[in-house]
Structure formats: structure tokens, C-alpha cells
Amino acid sequence: MPRHLTVDFRSPTPSYRQLADQLRDLITSGEIGPGEALPSLNRMVQETGLSMSTVQRAVRVLLEEGLVYTVPGRGVYAGPRKP
Amino acid sequence: MPRHLTVDFRSPTPSYRQLADQLRDLITSGEIGPGEALPSLNRMVQETGLSMSTVQRAVRVLLEEGLVYTVPGRGVYAGPRKP
């Protein structure tokens, strides 16, 4: 079971990057394997206290890194998009 | 001198992507050479009628593609960030 997602508002590192870093760790550590779903954006909003906009920005970072793919109406998944 | 930036609101292609595509063309075509400044974000807002948020998102696309770099307080420049 995933550990709590948190951000430190006093850190000079932007919130979206802090969240992106944590999500990246979950994936590269194998805690969330390929094809497995990440927490929904709403859930990340709840856990972090960030706004939806900021959470989406964090996820977009991983999208561009190719670490996750998204399916509208479904969720965010680890690994490469499957055919 | 750069041609007018425009977006078609009836297109299914998102506005931020339309703008990003146009800016990319300006760079890859050499119309804006390495080290040269792109129009300021405010200027892009004026020319396109988009919101600042959307314009910034478009520029972020090019940033992640490594086609431009930004200098806060200065502007957006074509090419790789200089050492």
C-alpha cells in the first residue's frame, strides 16, 4: 500500500515538482508496476492538499518523461501505453 | 519579421498545441534563430486572444522539447540555454 503523498510548502522546490518526484519514485522503485494505476488525480488532490491544476501539472511531467500514460475516464498508469 | 500568431477555436486541436506548433515552426524554419527572442508572453496573449495560462502552457511544450529556454525578467529565446 502506497505511502502518503505530501509536499513541503516551505521548500524552495515547487510543489508540482515535489509531487512529480514522489510519483517517479513510486514507479522506478517498482512500488507501482507497469500497467498498474496510480492514485486518481482527485485522490492526489486530497492527499497532498494541492489544487487539481497543480496535480495535473505534476503528472504531466511524468507523461513527458514517458513514465506514465493516461486514459481519460480511467486513470493514470505506470509504464508505456499499451497497444 | 514574424507573422501573426493565431488559433482556430473551432479546431479540435487544443489551443495550446496550435500555438506551440506555430512557435515551433518559427524556430525550425529559422525565422527565429538561436539566441533570438520570441515574442513576449504578453505579446502572444495579445496576438492570439488566449489567456496567459494557455500561452505559458504552449511555451512549456517547447521548453520540454528543448527548442527554447526562458530567462525570468527577460524573455523566451530560441535554441539551447547558454552556459
Place this chain on the structure above:
DNA sequence: GTGTATTTGTTCGTATGTATC
């Protein structure tokens, strides 16, 4: 089959912060 809820996607407007000139 028809809603209803959930989830991601796009866009806007605003506020505030930081850097440069």
C-alpha cells in the same frame, strides 16, 4: 439503455512571487 458518478483534458481569470531592466 439510460442515467449517474468518476476521471482525465482544456481553458480561463486571478493572485503572488521572483528576476531583469
Place this chain on the structure above:
DNA sequence: CGATACATACGAACAAATACA
């Protein structure tokens, strides 16, 4: 100092895809 320019973050609205009772 004041004006300009990019950076981060929020909240809201609406759309579209998906899932499910």
C-alpha cells in the same frame, strides 16, 4: 524604485471518455 517578464499556484467551469448500477 517602478515597469516588464517569466514562474508557481489556486479555483472554477465545462467537455469528453469510461465505468457501473
